[in-house]
Structures are given as structure tokens and as C-alpha cells.
Amino acid sequence: MELDALKAALVASPENVPLLVMVAKACAEEFELEEAKLHWERVLALDPNHTEALIGVAQLLDLDGKTSEAILRLEVLCARDAGVAEAWLLRAKLALKEGDAHDAREFYEAAQALDMGCRDEDLLERIVKAGGTSASGGEKKKRLVMTGDGHYVEKVDEGEEDETEGMDAVAARELGVEFSKKGGVKFADVGGMEEVKENIRMKIIFPLQKPELFKAYGKKAGGGVLMYGPPGCGKTLLAKATAGEIESNFLSVGLHQILDMYIGQSEQKLHQIFELARKYAPTVLFFDEVDALAADRRDMRQxxxxxxxxxxxxxxxxxxxxxxxxxxxxxxxxxWHLDSAFLRPGRFDRLLFVPPPDAEARKEVARIHAREKPIVNLDEEALAKKTDGFSGADIRAVFDQAVESTLEEAMKKGKVVPVTGKTLAKTAKQVKPSTHKWFESAKNYALYANQSGFYDEVLEFMGIKK
Ligand SMILES: Nc1ncnc2c1ncn2[C@@H]1O[C@H](COP(=O)(O)OP(=O)(O)OP(=O)(O)O)[C@@H](O)[C@H]1O
Ligand SMILES: [Mg+2]
Structure with a gap:
């Protein structure tokens, strides 16, 4: 049923790569393997470097018993871009199949180093059983090394040295931090926030890219940027996009988690996290929920x-x-709950208010979430008008819900029905803006705890102060 609807949609737009990908996956799930392969090949005809399609084809070849051809395809992929965890994981599986447990272990660790989430305990166990222990003796081994421009290449180690690449992956996972290389999102995927983006460019990105220039003015790079504002307005997204923008690694730390997970040893864990970030520099090290460290939180284990x-x-x-x-x-x-020591020079010395998107930004956010969806007659202007007070996440919810209800209709009719501007407008009425509540409580802090005018922007936004 769903597959039929997707196929019908494909007839309408045969060059729609995201749709082709969906159909290929759906076919594979239904074990229509021949057809799945056709669709993947079609994707590759349109986009020869399409990673998912390359992996998809390799998986099908594997299922078809064509192990060596699958291996070959993956080797080509990894030679071009060694940063795809899933490809390494599949290589590990295939190497084991071919009876090469050492290689399998190495590939497995490469996958882990790239993406902590990419794990397959069962596979690892089979590799170990087959003799694939971690260090492959004094043999030369390949490992992933990041080049200056943020890409990964394979490098052959000269003997003993370290086996830490995989260890770090394990370490990061055990530390409970999210670690990803070259985040996919870029500034262009974040609607509005021009001022915040500009500040991050000036304070974070340019000093990294042009250190000489900074030194020439006797300025030291360093210090961090602290974003604050109502929930769902893109703080976390923008942090990730900063890493994507400069193709650096991204390490995200939820401070609540560190506190809860490591009672009594959180200092040491924090040091390890910094060490990890230093080792993989350039790294965007992102601390989420910094208020977890609020000195005056009553429930805090002082x-x-x-x-x-x-x-x-x-x-x-x-x-x-x-x-x-x-x-x-x-x-x-x-x-406002933060220890003011955090805000001194060299630390979070820039405090940036991330407001809900204004009408212009809401249009942009709408455009971003309309991407790659079958939407007709999108009236951004009208939608922007109807979504005053909405966060970016609220706008995304409008799109998600509109797609859902349209999909229901499509299922009933058995054919693709586009999402219309009208459905979006109707859905927008049903979604409640979520930012008002934050301003209610922020207002008092901004009015009465506004040392050095830190929160003037908040008051200005609320129309209280000009
Ligand atoms: N400016 C934006 N452009 C595009 N999408 C956005 C934007 N802001 C929010 N979103 C959407 O909302 C989701 C949630 O945003 P995000 O997690 O970045 O909010 P946040 O400010 O970190 O919220 P919180 O304070 O609750 O952590 C994003 O993943 C994205 O889909
Ligand atoms: Mg967040």
C-alpha cells in the first residue's frame, strides 16, 4: 500500500532523489531486491557520490552472495570519503565473512571512531570469537586521520603506535557525549538568526580560520559563546551547524547528564571530554543545558x-x-541562574539572545522545512503571519502534522496527494505557540536581575525597553 503510493509518486517525479531513496528502501524492506537495486542505481545515475545509495547497493550485493563485489564497491566509497561509519561497519561484516577477523576488527573500530551510535554487539562478538582482537600485533595498520580541511583519509601506521582511534569512540560513548564528525547541517539550514550567526562567525569561526590576523591586533583567540532564549528556537541546531559550517568535529555534552551519571567523578569526566575535543581539534565543543551548573539551584548537590x-x-x-x-x-x-564567573573574559564572554524567529525568519524556517516535501502553493507570507510567537520547533511541528494528515489522506486514496498551503494554514491554527511561557518567567529576571544590562535584548524584544 505505502510502497504503491510511493511508486505512484515516483511516476510523477522520476528524478526526485529523496523519493527514489525512499522507494529503494521500501522495496528492500519488502524483499523486492531486484527493484530496490534498480532504484539505487537510478539514484547513482543522478548523483554518483550518493553515499546511501552506494551502501544500499553494497548491501544488496551482499544479500545476493556477491561478497567480493560488495567489498569492492565499499572500498571505492571509503577511498573517496573515509568518514562514513556505516560503510566501515558493513566492511567489517563482509571482512568477517571472508574470514579476515583482523581486518573486520579494524573496520569495526573505524566505524566506532566515526560514530558512537554505529554499533552491532552481535557482530563484534562474532569478530572477537573469530580472533579479531583489538591490536593487530606489530602489523602495519590503517587508521583514519583528519586533514586540515576537515576530511578523513586513511593512513598506514608504522608499527606499534596507538590503537586509540577505536578506543576514543568507546571513550566518548562511555562519557555519555555525542560525537559526530563533519556535521551535515550548515548555517543555511538554520532560518533567521542572522545576528547570532554573525557573532559566531566573528567570535568563533574567523579566529580559527585567520589566526594571524587576530595576532596582528594583539588579540587572543579563545573564549566561548553562550546562547540563551526560549526553547525550540534553534540553539542546539545552530551549534551543530557551526561545526558543519567549518567541517569540524562536533562534541555535544549535556551537563545534566554528566552530573547525574558521574556523581563524585564528574570533574575527571569533564577533563576527559576536553581532552577528547583537543585531540580531535578542530572541534566544536558544545555544552547544552549549562544551567545545570547553576550555583543557586535548590536541588543541586552543592x-x-x-x-x-x-x-x-x-x-x-x-x-x-x-x-x-x-x-x-x-x-x-x-x-540568570549561572555563576557569574562563567561570563568573565576568556570564558563564555559573549552572551547571545536567541529570540523566536521574526516574520522574515519564519518564512525562511518554513522554506527550510518545506524542502524535499511534496508541497504545492506554499504561501510563506501567509504562514509567517499565522505563526507569530512560534518557535522554529513549532513551525516544524506545523509541517510535520500537515504532512501526517495529508499522508493519511493519500493512504486512503491509494495515491500521492500533495500537501497544500491551505492544509498548512489550517494546521498552524491548531499548533500553539510555545515561547510565551518562557518570556513570562524571563521578564522578571530581565527586569530585576539585569546587572550590566545583560538582558536588555530580552526587554527590547518584549517591547518593555528601547
Ligand atoms: N531557526 C531554525 N531554522 C530551522 N529549524 C529550526 C530553527 N529553530 C528550530 N528549528 C527546528 O526545531 C528543532 C529544535 O530546535 P533546537 O533543538 O535547536 O532548539 P533549542 O533552542 O536548542 O531548544 P531548547 O532550549 O529546548 O534546547 C530543530 O531541530 C529544528 O528542526
Ligand atoms: Mg537545545
């Missing part, structure tokens, strides 16, 4: 948090290792 605060301050100051190439971003909904 002693534990004080230690962590001091540790974070010391690490940010570079007291325990050079932070060159480590770009620090933070986000919080409640900056």
Missing part, C-alpha cells in the same frame, strides 16, 4: 556541582591543556 564548576572554568581557561582549535559554545534557557 559540593558536587561546585567542583564541576571550578573544573569547567579551569578547562575553559586552558589551565589543563591548550584549547587551540577547540571552539566552545553553550546553551541555556536560564542564564
Amino acid at each position: 559540593s558536587g556541582s561546585r567542583g564541576l564548576i571550578n573544573q569547567l572554568l579551569a578547562e575553559m581557561d586552558g589551565a589543563n591543556g591548550s584549547n587551540e582549535g577547540v571552539l566552545i559554545l553553550g546553551a541555556t534557557n536560564a542564564p
Whole structure:
């Protein structure tokens, strides 16, 4: 049923790559393998470097018993771009099939180093059973090394050296942090926020790209940017996009998690996280929920948090290792709870308000979420008018819900029905803007705890102060 609808849609737009990908996957799920392969090949005809399609074809070849051809395809893929975790994982599986447990282990670790989430305990167990232990003796082994422009290449190690690449992956996972290389999202995928983007460029990106220029003016790079504002307005998204923009690694740390997971040893864990970021520099090191460190939080385990605060301050100051190439971003909904020591020079020395998107930005956010969806008659102007007070996440919810209800209709009719501007407008009425509540509570802090005018922007936004 669903597959039929997708195929019908494909007749209408045969060159629609995202649609082709969906059909290929759906076919594979239904074990229509021949057809799945045809669709993947079609994707590759339109986009020869389409990673998912290359992997898809390799998977089908594997299912078809054509192991060596599958291996060959993957080798080509990894030679071009060694940064695709899934490809390495599949290579590990195929190598094991071919009886090469050492290679299998190496590929498995390469996958892990790239993406912590990319794991297959069962496969690992089989590799180990087959003799694929970690270090392959004194043999030369390949590993992934990042080049200056943020790409990964394979490098042959000369003997013993380290086997840490895979270890780091494990380490990051055990530390409970999200680690991804070359994040896909870029600034262009974040609607509006021009001022915040510009600040991040000036404060974070340019110093990294043009260190000489900074030195010429006697300025030291360093220090971080702390974003604050109502939920769902793109703080986390923008942090990720910063990494994507400069093709650096991205390390995201939820501070609540660190506190909860590592009672009594969170300082040491934090140090390890910084070490990881330094090792993989350039890295965007993103601290989410910085308010977890609020000194005046009543439910805080006082002693534990004080230690962590001091540790974070010391690490940010570079007291325990050079932070060159480590770009620090933070986000919080409640900056007023933060220890003011965080806001001193060299630390989070730029505090940026991330407001809900204005009408112009809402149009942009709408355009972004309309991408690659079968939408007709999108009236951004009208939608922007109907979504005053909406966060980016609220706007996304409008699109998600509109797609869902249209899909229901399509299922009933058994054919593709486009999402219309009208459906979007109707859906927008049903979604409640979520940012008002934040302003209600922010208002008091902005009015009464506004030392040095930190929160003037909030008051201005609310029309309280000009
Ligand atoms: N400016 C934007 N452009 C495009 N999409 C957006 C934008 N802002 C939010 N979104 C959408 O909303 C989702 C949630 O946004 P995000 O997690 O970045 O919000 P946040 O500010 O970090 O919220 P919180 O304070 O709750 O952590 C994003 O993944 C994205 O889909
Ligand atoms: Mg967030």
C-alpha cells in the first residue's frame, strides 16, 4: 500500500532523489531486491557520490552472495570519503565473512571512531570469537586521520603506535557525549538568526580560520559563546551547524547528564571530554543545558556541582591543556541562574539572545522545512503571519502534522496527494505557540536581575525597553 503510493509518486517525479531513496528502501524492506537495486542505481545515475545509495547497493550485493563485489564497491566509497561509519561497519561484516577477523576488527573500530551510535554487539562478538582482537600485533595498520580541511583519509601506521582511534569512540560513548564528525547541517539550514550567526562567525569561526590576523591586533583567540532564549528556537541546531559550517568535529555534552551519571567523578569526566575535543581539534565543543551548573539551584548537590564548576572554568581557561582549535559554545534557557564567573573574559564572554524567529525568519524556517516535501502553493507570507510567537520547533511541528494528515489522506486514496498551503494554514491554527511561557518567567529576571544590562535584548524584544 505505502510502497504503491510511493511508486505512484515516483511516476510523477522520476528524478526526485529523496523519493527514489525512499522507494529503494521500501522495496528492500519488502524483499523486492531486484527493484530496490534498480532504484539505487537510478539514484547513482543522478548523483554518483550518493553515499546511501552506494551502501544500499553494497548491501544488496551482499544479500545476493556477491561478497567480493560488495567489498569492492565499499572500498571505492571509503577511498573517496573515509568518514562514513556505516560503510566501515558493513566492511567489517563482509571482512568477517571472508574470514579476515583482523581486518573486520579494524573496520569495526573505524566505524566506532566515526560514530558512537554505529554499533552491532552481535557482530563484534562474532569478530572477537573469530580472533579479531583489538591490536593487530606489530602489523602495519590503517587508521583514519583528519586533514586540515576537515576530511578523513586513511593512513598506514608504522608499527606499534596507538590503537586509540577505536578506543576514543568507546571513550566518548562511555562519557555519555555525542560525537559526530563533519556535521551535515550548515548555517543555511538554520532560518533567521542572522545576528547570532554573525557573532559566531566573528567570535568563533574567523579566529580559527585567520589566526594571524587576530595576532596582528594583539588579540587572543579563545573564549566561548553562550546562547540563551526560549526553547525550540534553534540553539542546539545552530551549534551543530557551526561545526558543519567549518567541517569540524562536533562534541555535544549535556551537563545534566554528566552530573547525574558521574556523581563524585564528574570533574575527571569533564577533563576527559576536553581532552577528547583537543585531540580531535578542530572541534566544536558544545555544552547544552549549562544551567545545570547553576550555583543557586535548590536541588543541586552543592559540593558536587561546585567542583564541576571550578573544573569547567579551569578547562575553559586552558589551565589543563591548550584549547587551540577547540571552539566552545553553550546553551541555556536560564542564564540568570549561572555563576557569574562563567561570563568573565576568556570564558563564555559573549552572551547571545536567541529570540523566536521574526516574520522574515519564519518564512525562511518554513522554506527550510518545506524542502524535499511534496508541497504545492506554499504561501510563506501567509504562514509567517499565522505563526507569530512560534518557535522554529513549532513551525516544524506545523509541517510535520500537515504532512501526517495529508499522508493519511493519500493512504486512503491509494495515491500521492500533495500537501497544500491551505492544509498548512489550517494546521498552524491548531499548533500553539510555545515561547510565551518562557518570556513570562524571563521578564522578571530581565527586569530585576539585569546587572550590566545583560538582558536588555530580552526587554527590547518584549517591547518593555528601547
Ligand atoms: N531557526 C531554525 N531554522 C530551522 N529549524 C529550526 C530553527 N529553530 C528550530 N528549528 C527546528 O526545531 C528543532 C529544535 O530546535 P533546537 O533543538 O535547536 O532548539 P533549542 O533552542 O536548542 O531548544 P531548547 O532550549 O529546548 O534546547 C530543530 O531541530 C529544528 O528542526
Ligand atoms: Mg537545545
